[in-house]
Amino acid sequence: MSIEFFEGKNIFHLQNEEISYVIKILKNGQPGHLYWGKKIKNAERLDRYPTSQHRPYEAYAVKNDSGFILENIAREYPSFGQSDFREPAYQIEAENGSIISDLKYKDHQIYSGKKELDGLPGVYLEHDDEAESLEIILYDEVLDLELTLTYTIFRDYPIITRSANFENKGKQNINLKRALSMSVDFEYRDFELLQLSGAWGRERDILRRSLDQGITKIDSKRGGSSHQQNPFAALVEPDTDEYGGEAYGFSLIYSANFIAQAEKNHYGKTRMSMGINPFNFNWLLENDQSFQTPEVVMNYSDQGLNKMSQNFHQLYRSHLVKGRYRDQERPVLINNWEGTYFDFDTDKILEMAEAAAEVDIELFVLDDGWFGKRNDDTSSLGDWYVNEEKLPGGLEYLAQEINNLGMDFGLWFEPEMVSPDSDLYREHPEWAIQVENRESSLSRQQLILDLSRSDVQDYIIERVSAILNKANISYVKWDMNRPMTEYGSLKLKPGRQRELNHRYILGLYRVLEAITSRFPDVLFESCAGGGGRFDPGMLYYMPQTWTSDDTDAVERLKIQYGTSIVYPASSMGAHVSAVPNHQVERSTSLKMRYDVASFGNLGYELDITELNVDQIKAVKNQVKNYKEIRSLVQFGDFYRLRSPFESNFTAWSYLSQDKEEVLVGFYQILASPNPREQKVKLKGLDAGAEYKELSSGEIYGGDELMNYGIKVPYLKGDFSSKVWRFQMI
Ligand code: DGJ
Numbered sequence: 001m002s003i004e005f006f007e008g009k010n011i012f013h014l015q016n017e018e019i020s021y022v023i024k025i026l027k028n029g030q031p032g033h034l035y036w037g038k039k040i041k042n043a044e045r046l047d048r049y050p051t052s053q054h055r056p057y058e059a060y061a062v063k064n065d066s067g068f069i070l071e072n073i074a075r076e077y078p079s080f081g082q083s084d085f086r087e088p089a090y091q092i093e094a095e096n097g098s099i100i101s102d103l104k105y106k107d108h109q110i111y112s113g114k115k116e117l118d119g120l121p122g123v124y125l126e127h128d129d130e131a132e133s134l135e136i137i138l139y140d141e142v143l144d145l146e147l148t149l150t151y152t153i154f155r156d157y158p159i160i161t162r163s164a165n166f167e168n169k170g171k172q173n174i175n176l177k178r179a180l181s182m183s184v185d186f187e188y189r190d191f192e193l194l195q196l197s198g199a200w201g202r203e204r205d206i207l208r209r210s211l212d213q214g215i216t217k218i219d220s221k222r223g224g225s226s227h228q229q230n231p232f233a234a235l236v237e238p239d240t241d242e243y244g245g246e247a248y249g250f251s252l253i254y255s256a257n258f259i260a261q262a263e264k265n266h267y268g269k270t271r272m273s274m275g276i277n278p279f280n281f282n283w284l285l286e287n288d289q290s291f292q293t294p295e296v297v298m299n300y301s302d303q304g305l306n307k308m309s310q311n312f313h314q315l316y317r318s319h320l321v322k323g324r325y326r327d328q329e330r331p332v333l334i335n336n337w338e339g340t341y342f343d344f345d346t347d348k349i350l351e352m353a354e355a356a357a358e359v360d361i362e363l364f365v366l367d368d369g370w371f372g373k374r375n376d377d378t379s380s381l382g383d384w385y386v387n388e389e390k391l392p393g394g395l396e397y398l399a400q401e402i403n404n405l406g407m408d409f410g411l412w413f414e415p416e417m418v419s420p421d422s423d424l425y426r427e428h429p430e431w432a433i434q435v436e437n438r439e440s441s442l443s444r445q446q447l448i449l450d451l452s453r454s455d456v457q458d459y460i461i462e463r464v465s466a467i468l469n470k471a472n473i474s475y476v477k478w479d480m481n482r483p484m485t486e487y488g489s490l491k492l493k494p495g496r497q498r499e500l501n502h503r504y505i506l507g508l509y510r511v512l513e514a515i516t517s518r519f520p521d522v523l524f525e526s527c528a529g530g531g532g533r534f535d536p537g538m539l540y541y542m543p544q545t546w547t548s549d550d551t552d553a554v555e556r557l558k559i560q561y562g563t564s565i566v567y568p569a570s571s572m573g574a575h576v577s578a579v580p581n582h583q584v585e586r587s588t589s590l591k592m593r594y595d596v597a598s599f600g601n602l603g604y605e606l607d608i609t610e611l612n613v614d615q616i617k618a619v620k621n622q623v624k625n626y627k628e629i630r631s632l633v634q635f636g637d638f639y640r641l642r643s644p645f646e647s648n649f650t651a652w653s654y655l656s657q658d659k660e661e662v663l664v665g666f667y668q669i670l671a672s673p674n675p676r677e678q679k680v681k682l683k684g685l686d687a688g689a690e691y692k693e694l695s696s697g698e699i700y701g702g703d704e705l706m707n708y709g710i711k712v713p714y715l716k717g718d719f720s721s722k723v724w725r726f727q728m729i
Contacts (some may be wrong), residue, residue, distance in 0.1 A: 001155040003110045003134045009047040012134060013110070014151060015039055018158040019300050021151070022046055023136070023552045024077055024604040027068065028061050029104030031076035031136055033185050035162075037246070038302050040216065050074065055267075059083035072267050074185035077138075077149055077164060079103065086263050086271050087215065089183035090164070091278070093175040094143055103138035103147045104193070110134050114161075119506050121253050121540030122295040123152075123161055124582055130155050130319075144170025145285075157315050158300045166460040167290040176283040180259070180275030181252060181683045187269050192238055192263050194247075196230035196562055201583055203227050203531040204562035208237070211270060217261035219277050223448070223484025223501060224528055225535040233260040233564050235272055238499070240304055242640055243683070246302045247308040250274050251566055253320070254294035255537035256505035257281070280487065281500035297536070306564065306683070308639055313568035320536055321543040321571070323516065325523050329630050330544065330570065330601045331408060332360075332623050337367035337606035338551065338577050342375050345390050345623075350401055357405035359620040361626075363475055364402050365410040365603075370395070372422060378445045381417040382424030395471035403472055410475025410523075415444045415460045416508065417481065421695070429454050433500070435488035443482035445571050449490045451507035452500055462516045468519050476519075478512075478542060480528040500518040505537070512541035525573055531559070534567065544571050544601055551577035551597040551605060553588045554719055557644040557667055560600055561652065569654070570634040574600030576622075578607070580605040588719040590615060592667070594622045595721040599633060599652065599665055602626045629654075629725065632661050639683040642666075651680045659686045662705075662726040668715045679708035691726040699729065 003014040010025040011034070020045045024033040034046045048697040052067030061083045062068045070084035081100045092101050111129030125131055131154045138147040148165045162182040168174050191211050195218050196204040209216065218233060220226040231252035237245045250272065252258050257277035264270045274296050283291050297315065301308035318326070334356040337342060353364045371387055372380025386394045418425045418432055423445070425432065432447040434440050440447055449456050467473070489500050516524060524542035526533060530549035537594035538545060545567075548559045556574065563572055574597040579587040597603070604619070611619065626633075636654035641664075644650040653664040666680055685691065685702035692699050693710075700710070705726070712722055 001132055001153055003132045004044075005110065006044040006047070007106065009044055011044050011047050012136070013043045014132075014134060014153040014160065016153055016155055016158070019160075021153065021160055024049075025105045026050075026073065027065070030079070030102075031105065033074040033076045036184060036248070036298075037300060057639055064667045067288050071265065074269065074271070075183070075186055077713065078185075080273070080288070083237075086179065086265055087273065089180045089273055090166070090176065091178040092143065092145070093177055095172040095174075095596070101140050101143055101145065102139045104680055105136065105147070106139040106146070107137040108135060109137075109486070115150070116161060117295055118292050119509060120292060120294050122163075123253070123297065123315060123508060124322070124698060125319065142167070144172075144176060145174060154315070157311050159311055159315055161295050162298060163295045164293045165290055166285060168285040169288060171287055174285045176285055176291055177289060177593070178278035178281065179283065179293050180273050180278075181293040181587050182275065183271060183273040184298070185269055189235075189270055189672065190238060190268075191235040191262065191270055193261075194234040194236050194565075196232055196563075196565060198227055200227045200532065201548060201554065203548050203559055204230055204565070205533065206562050206565060206643075208236070209714065210481060211262050211264045213264050213266060215263045216260055217259060219259040219275060219279070220257050221279055223256065223504070224480065224533040225258060225537070226483075227529070227532040230566070231258045231260065231274075231535050232409065233262070234305070234308065235270065235271070236305070237500065242306045243304040245302075245304050247305050248272070249299035249301070249308045249312065249314060249566070251285065251297045251299070251536055252294060253297065253536040253540065255508070255533050255535050257501050276502060280498055281502070283289065283502070284495050284499070291376065294537070295506055304483055306640055309565050309640070310378070311526065312566050313638060316536060316539060317568050317570060320540055323520055323543065325543045329634060330523070331362035331475075332362045332626055333363040333365050334601040334608060335365040335367055335477075335603055335605045337573065338605045342369035342570070346398055349398060351609055352607060353402050353405055353407060355616070356604070356612075357407055359608075359616060360623045361407065361604065363408040363410050364502055365412065365475060365477060366398070367412040367477065368414070368479070370411070379419045379421040381414055382422040382449070383420040384413065384415070384467055395467065395473070397473040399473060405557065408474035409472060411473050412477045412479060413464060414479040415464055415480060415492075415511075416449055416451060418449050419446050430490045433484065433486065433488060433504075434490065435486045438486055438488075441485040443485070446482055448482065448484055450491065450504070451511070452489050452503035453507070457507045457511050460511050461616050463728070464515055465518055468522065473522065475523045475525065477525045477546065480533060509537070509541070516541050522560050531563070534563065539567070545574055546573040549599050550583045551575050552581040552584045552586050553593045554586060554669055555584060556596050557650045560596070561640060561644050561650060564638055564640060569600050569638060572600035574598075575603040575604060575605040577605045578610075586719075590618055592719045592721045595665055595666065595723050598622070598626050598629065599654075601634065602630070629663055632656050634665055636661070636663070637684060641680055641683065644669075649678060652683060655684045659684065659689070660728040662724075664710070664724045664726075665721065666712050666723075667721045668719070671716065673721065675714070678712040679709040680712060682706050686728065689728045692729045694725040694727060700726070
């Protein structure tokens with residue numbers, strides 16, 4: 001890994017064993033983009049580009065070269081207004097109303113390691129020699145504005161991170177109307193855009209569409225990263241599949257409104273950009289103030305989508321997720337939500353906990369309804385005081401009793417919210433997000449607290465800490481259950497109202513930093529009506545996420561498969577719930593439900609006291625089995641083998657880092673009479689090694705499993721599954 005600057009050629013070459021990324025300072029002083037992809041040894045020779053090319057009816061940005069047309073030149077962080085009519089990476093407005101800027105190269109710095117982003121989550125290093133960074137400093141003398149573009153290239157991954165920082169060095173105010181994290185221009189490529197889209201209960205479907213002249217965009221305006229669009233996109237070649245072809249993946253470490261867009265212009269060039277959603281965004285930069293964009297992770301694979309996903313998984317598992325649980329196996333939990341909803345008391349919870357302890361579940365999670373007067377979703381959010389009527393003896397007693405059963409105790413919170421019917425709202429109505437003289441839209445009968453305010457942030461830190469200090473709580477589920485509407489803060493000045501969404505998320509990050517550092521031994525799981533904020537920003541603070549409120553095993557095949565495009569199994573909460581399923585009314589076998597959930601962080605979410613003796617016995621075996629495979633699931637390499645989006649079957653596998661253990665899952669949705677035979681070809685094994693299938697004792701060659709495959713036995717009935725475990729001998 002190295003970053004070189006070729007002075008005479010004005011070229012920066014960032015490279016590691018696998019990739020090259022090449023930047024050139026163009027003749028107008030602005031940074032241009034030359035190349036990103038598979039490694040090119042002498043990339044400085046690319047200084048012959050860009051070539052000057054006259055085009056009719058275009059403008060040119062330097063006087064003596066009518067072929068220097070920015071519209072036709074690959075740029076690194078493009079401005080608007082100087083002969084490039086594509087969407088820019090940033091936009092400013094000066095005090096005189098001018099929207100023109102000209103940020104030219106001033107200086108650069110190359111150093112080993114990577115700096116932290118102020119107030120924002122980001123990929124971190126354990127040692128400086130894991131990565132090298134480049135800062136390119138650009139300056140506009142008319143505006144007295146400085147822009148620093150930061151790039152980090154990693155030693156062990158074909159990955160580059162990027163972000164940008166604006167600093168107003170002058171006396172005039174500057175409005176930043178758009179400040180994306182990155183932009184990259186690709187020349188002469190016919191890409192398709194791959195995205196993860198959905199809705200509540202069916203998050204992260206894999207969608208793929210070709211790009212034509214114009215803009216193809218995904219975004220969130222919902223306040224959080226959203227169920228509808230994940231802050232991820234990939235550019236892929238039409239023939240790229242799971243194991244072949246090029247894929248450029250972009251993942252934004254951010255949890256609020258974002259945009260990812262690909263713009264293909266009339267010369268067939270594709271501009272990919274990503275960052276904070278410019279819609280409804282403005283940031284006032286006063287003298288000496290600076291603005292830091294979130295970080296984007298740019299991932300290159302020339303071995304298809306699966307390799308791109310594995311790169312993300314490895315980086316996020318080891319350099320994004322923090323704290324004690326990063327490398328620790330996650331506990332098997334039971335959550336009471338679908339088992340009781342709001343209808344519980346201490347006796348009921350202890351009865352469930354006793355049954356859970358019998359089957360060796362390790363953690364009991366008490367979900368919504370333990371505080372204030374909350375017996376349904378109409379009240380009490382914000383009143384984080386235990387409801388002693390429901391839980392006499394409080395959380396201390398409950399936690400103690402659960403600990404006595406040999407289990408840890410975990411608790412649900414929704415700290416960013418307030419119910420209009422709550423003591424907190426009666427005392428501080430001004431703390432809710434709202435617009436003066438306008439009625440606030442409700443969602444799930446609740447409002448959002450204005451986390452741009454430091455008094456609100458401090459209240460949340462204090463209240464959550466007080467509860468966590470009072471009882472022995474080992475796990476927190478941090479929920480957030482509504483989109484943001486009527487964007488407005490009673491505290492922000494009129495000229496800063498459009499800063500609210502970003503200030504909100506900076507406030508949340510401050511709260512999460514404070515609480516997670518105060519309680520380093522607590523396992524945090526984030527949630528937003530299931531997977532409405534399943535993003536790398538939240539993963540930085542909380543190592544796992546409740547993947548979806550849809551717990552149906554068939555639906556979960558798609559949800560977990562789609563989620564795996566970016567996120568590792570160790571980040572996905574996956575529960576076995578009751579049948580008929582509460583979201584889709586489908587009944588699947590306990591085996592199928594386990595066979596799907598056990599490919600994530602296993603939990604149970606049902607009233608376990610209602611299971612019969614045989615079911616209890618089966619669950620006990622499942623928990624035992626999961627404890628044997630969980631390190632493979634949570635830390636192994638994932639392979640997508642058959643897509644639920646394409647057929648009646650799904651298959652996937654985990655392979656341990658040393659290639660010695662393999663776990664394969666195969667799932668059939670609907671049965672058919674007299675069916676065709678199926679086999680699955682495994683991936684990544686040691687071709688020369690022998691593997692023993694643990695239930696049958698049969699021996700297979702690694703080459704056989706990968707080339708011939710393994711034959712799937714005849715699966716009877718709808719919603720059936722087969723799981724194999726192999727061990728190298
Ligand atoms: C939404 C979550 O996704 C559910 O799992 C549950 O915690 C409810 N909120 C509780 O209100």
